[in-house]
Amino acid sequence: MTTTGPTTPRMGVSSGEILSLFRDVPDGLTKSDVARLTGLSRTTVNQRLDGLLAAGLLVPGPEEARTRGRPAGQFVVNRARGVLLVADIGATALRAAVCDLGGHVRNEREAKADVTAGPQSILTIVEKLFAEILHDIRRPPEAVLGIGLDVPGPVDFASGRVISPPIMTGWDRFDIRGWFAGQYTCPVLVDKDVNAMAYGEQRLRYPDVPHLLMVKVGTGVGTGLIAGGQVHRGADGAAGDVGHIHVTVPDVTEPPACRCGNTGCLEAYAGGWALVRDLREQGREVATVDDAVRLIRAGDPVAVRLARRAARILGGAIADMVNLFNPRVIAVCGQLAHTDELLFAGIREIVYRRSLPLATRNLQIVRSDLDPHAGVLGLAQLLVDGIYSPERVQELVDRATT
Amino acid sequence: MTTTGPTTPRMGVSSGEILSLFRDVPDGLTKSDVARLTGLSRTTVNQRLDGLLAAGLLVPGPEEARTRGRPAGQFVVNRARGVLLVADIGATALRAAVCDLGGHVRNEREAKADVTAGPQSILTIVEKLFAEILHDIRRPPEAVLGIGLDVPGPVDFASGRVISPPIMTGWDRFDIRGWFAGQYTCPVLVDKDVNAMAYGEQRLRYPDVPHLLMVKVGTGVGTGLIAGGQVHRGADGAAGDVGHIHVTVPDVTEPPACRCGNTGCLEAYAGGWALVRDLREQGREVATVDDAVRLIRAGDPVAVRLARRAARILGGAIADMVNLFNPRVIAVCGQLAHTDELLFAGIREIVYRRSLPLATRNLQIVRSDLDPHAGVLGLAQLLVDGIYSPERVQELVDRATT
Structure with a gap:
């Protein structure tokens, strides 16, 4: 040189x-x-x-x-330099919040909305909630330094687009960033829901635990991996998509059909929708996963038996993840995490039996502490990291000085 | 402040x-x-x-x-400021090398040695080889800036001790660093073999691929994970220990016993030792994994059939890893990686059938390019990172200036 x-x-x-x-x-x-x-x-x-x-x-x-x-x-x-807008978009409901640059929620709103209604419908609701909460705290759109959304499907993090989602009808490759571009000039981050949840839980509850696995057991099953304190999204944003790993259950001769088109997937045995299906087959009147959870909590013997079985099957899959990934903490969130200790007992039983002693001697399997706010808080943390990144700071400085 | x-x-x-x-x-x-x-x-x-x-x-x-x-x-x-000593300790053989500060091998030696002979026996051989290769290139022990060893068992990376190894009799918690402390004053790094191999392969052959999985199919089965360009060792150094994940094979009513004491482990179906066992049961005269590989390469129909079955079972486990970890490259090493295309065909068949399309669209499943030198080269890269780390450089500077 x-x-x-x-x-x-x-x-x-x-x-x-x-x-x-x-x-x-x-x-x-x-x-x-x-x-x-x-x-x-x-x-x-x-x-x-x-x-x-x-x-x-x-x-x-x-x-x-x-x-x-x-x-x-x-x-x-200057913590009041701007605000962050975040939306945690679930399968049947969404939560929007405005946060300060410390990642703290200043104001939030919830709405019922079916994600299969498609991106236009859902993002119109999000945009409306964003406008309301900004108005409530009396800040203009120009004060927004970052927007974050999480969704229940695989995301190509670089482009911010949902890719081949199993349940998000109409969202495939939809330009989410473009949707907000007219109203806001800030960067828009899109991530898979359980990634944001995992990051929120790790940063705010387990800051000293670099390797954490968040398992969401709601309608489906998914995981978010934190490796070395960072979200591990994998090469295509598909990391943690364990709902469709193939499971063999000894007493089952004909594996159940999954909503993905295959048979024998983990969530076709242990996801909330599979539990609803099995309860109906047993003559119980349940329409939703929440109904199933209520039945389990009420001690219905059939519901308890089915939930215990689902927990053990889930435990088998988690045992494999422990052997491969060796996390210090496994946090479980989603509706089925609220079936008292039933789910945890089943998971722990199989994990401690099947995983290597070295990988389980210090392992904690716990309920997510931030659930159901983990997504919103995780998005805020991801945005704060972005705002204070050298590249973004330089951009803000350049914009102010040239 | x-x-x-x-x-x-x-x-x-x-x-x-x-x-x-x-x-x-x-x-x-x-x-x-x-x-x-x-x-x-x-x-x-x-x-x-x-x-x-x-x-x-x-x-x-x-x-x-x-x-x-x-x-x-x-x-x-100053690339000649010092040298690095590395030893790749396998189950039945070991390889020692001296490298420059660019990570290039300057001289190396091999020896047959059974790791179950215990640490004193094996480390005596390593020490002797180190002395010989240093002598050959005319450098004194004081020129050694780092020593790296990899072993076929789980390692607590922080302490450099082997922990509860399934096959390394006598090595549990042995003070490997202490062994070298009398002769050398430099840091000693100990890692699991497949971690070093994964890092070597990634740094030297796939530097632009941040997420890589190295699968070693030798006597047993193990994996090394590179996440974000770094070795993912997990919370206890147990990450990648997939040889003992539980596998269910539909046509098997009584799962085979594993050397770990459990039944139905992946390597009890698909490891080299299991293949040797199955070939013997079928009347073939094989004593070692190399014998089995020769039989497969010679086209023995029983050997080919058994290898194909092992490859599919392995493929099922790798499909799960793809769904959880979403690597861009899977490199396969170990003796069974040298059965021509047989192993790869079986693995690819199941991975592409069972893993999510999103995770396989850009996935490469290839033979390790560096095998059998991946371990030595990976250790050298890990040591080079250490030598040029801010902490280590500061230490060398402080030692020279005070």
């Missing part, structure tokens, strides 16, 4: 990394602090801080700080 | 990060280049480069570079 190389710094001296210094320090930092902490020249520090101030990402520290003996000239992160 | 904070830089200005700038630039960089690329003050640049020069990690660029019109005052990475 000669002396006429690139002029953009290649190393950790971006505006984003400077901003990250401030995020852990509520009382703020002075320019001298930054120069000392980074070894950067005074010129570079001034330039970076001017950009962050112009972008409104940093603000001068509050007056009262000085009266507590803090030196003048301090800067702090 | 007041002005009397920590003085150690918290950001990307460590000696290790400066060194990383030089690693991609064979012709070297001047002090001005570094100042310009990093935005660091001249004082800081001088201080960091002096440390790296004192530690021998950087050296002045070669004289001849100047005659090609390069400016004076250039520095380059």
Whole structure:
């Protein structure tokens, strides 16, 4: 390399990394602090801080700080710089929320809506709820720095499109980002529901556990994997799609048909819809998964027997996941996680019998603590990561200074 | 935070990060280049480069570079600063090698050795081979900057100890690091064999593929996972231990006993040892997995039939892994990977039938390209990462300057 190389710094001296210094320090930092902490020249520090101030990402520290003996000239992160809009879109209901840049929910709304109604119908509802909650907290659309949606189907994370979803009729490759582009100028993130849930649970409840598996047992069965503190989406966004792994149950000669078209899938035995099917075959009057859960909680003997069987089949699949992935925590969410200890007893029985002792000696199998808010909170965390990423900070700085 | 904070830089200005700038630039960089690329003050640049020069990690660029019109005052990475010793310990043989700081093998040796002979016996052989290959290339033990070993069993990566290994008799919690501490002062890394293989394959053959699964089908069955370009070892170092996942085969009424004590494990159907067992039951004279592979390659009809069945059972387990982990590449290594296309045909048949289309549309299932050198090369890559990590570089700099 000669002396006429690139002029953009290649190393950790971006505006984003400077901003990250401030995020852990509520009382703020002075320019001298930054120069000392980074070894950067005074010129570079001034330039970076001017950009962050112009972008409104940093603000001068509050007056009262000085009266507590803090030196003048301090800067702090501007948590009111903007807000985040998130929507957790389930199979039959959705939840929209507005969060601050700390990832805390400021306001939220729920609505009943069947995801099979298609993207136009569902996104119209989401857009309406977003407008309402923004209005409630008196912030304009321009204040929105990020939008996040999660959906009950596989997502190509890079393009933000749902890909070949088994249950989301009409959503295949629909341009979700384009839908919001007219109203909002911020980035739009789309993820699979259980990925967002897994990330929320891990970041907010198990921040010291880098490897976590979230298992959602609702109408279907799905998992979200956190590996090394990051969502593992896999090569095509298909990671965690365990609802359709093939299961062999010894006493079953004819494997049940699955909604995906195959037979013998995990969710055709252990998903909520399969439980509803089996209860009806046994003459019980159930229409929904919630009905089934009520029957189990009421102690109906047939319902309890079927749920116990489903739990053991689920446990067999989870035991394989433990051997492959070796998480420290398995958090279970979804309607069937609310059948008291029944589901957990069945899962634990099989996992501790079949998985390697090394992989289970410190394993915790617990109910999700954030359910049913895990999706909304996980989306907010993903958006906050994005906002404070070096690339995004640079973009905001560039927009403010050029 | 007041002005009397920590003085150690918290950001990307460590000696290790400066060194990383030089690693991609064979012709070297001047002090001005570094100042310009990093935005660091001249004082800081001088201080960091002096440390790296004192530690021998950087050296002045070669004289001849100047005659090609390069400016004076250039520095380059010192690839001869030290060497790495690695040993790939298999069930019945081991391979020891010495590598340079680019991860290239400079010299290597093989030996037959049964891992069940125990750690003292095996590590004595490794130590002897290490001494021989060092002597061959005329470097003293002090030149060794890192030692890496991989073993056919689960490893607690943090402590470098083998934990509850199914086949490594006598190795449980043995202090492998302590064994080398008298002779060498460098860090000692211990990993599961298939983890090192997976990392070698990914770094050297699929550097643009962040999610890769290495499946080893030798005497037993095991996998190594690369997630986001990093080895996924899981919470206890047990990730990838799929040899003992429970498999149900429709036509089997009594599941075969496994060497782990359970019945119906994957490797009790599809591992090399199970194939040897089945061939013997069918009257074939085979003593080892290599014998079985020879019989399959020779087209023996019974051997071919049994191998095809094993491949399909393996394919069923791999299909589940694809649904959970969604890799872009599955590389297969181990003796049974050398049964021409037989194994691959069986695996592909089941994976493409059972896994989700989204997860298989871009999936490649291939023979490991580096096998049988993947372990040695993967260990060298892991050690190189360690040598050039900010922490280790700082340690070498501190040792040289204080």
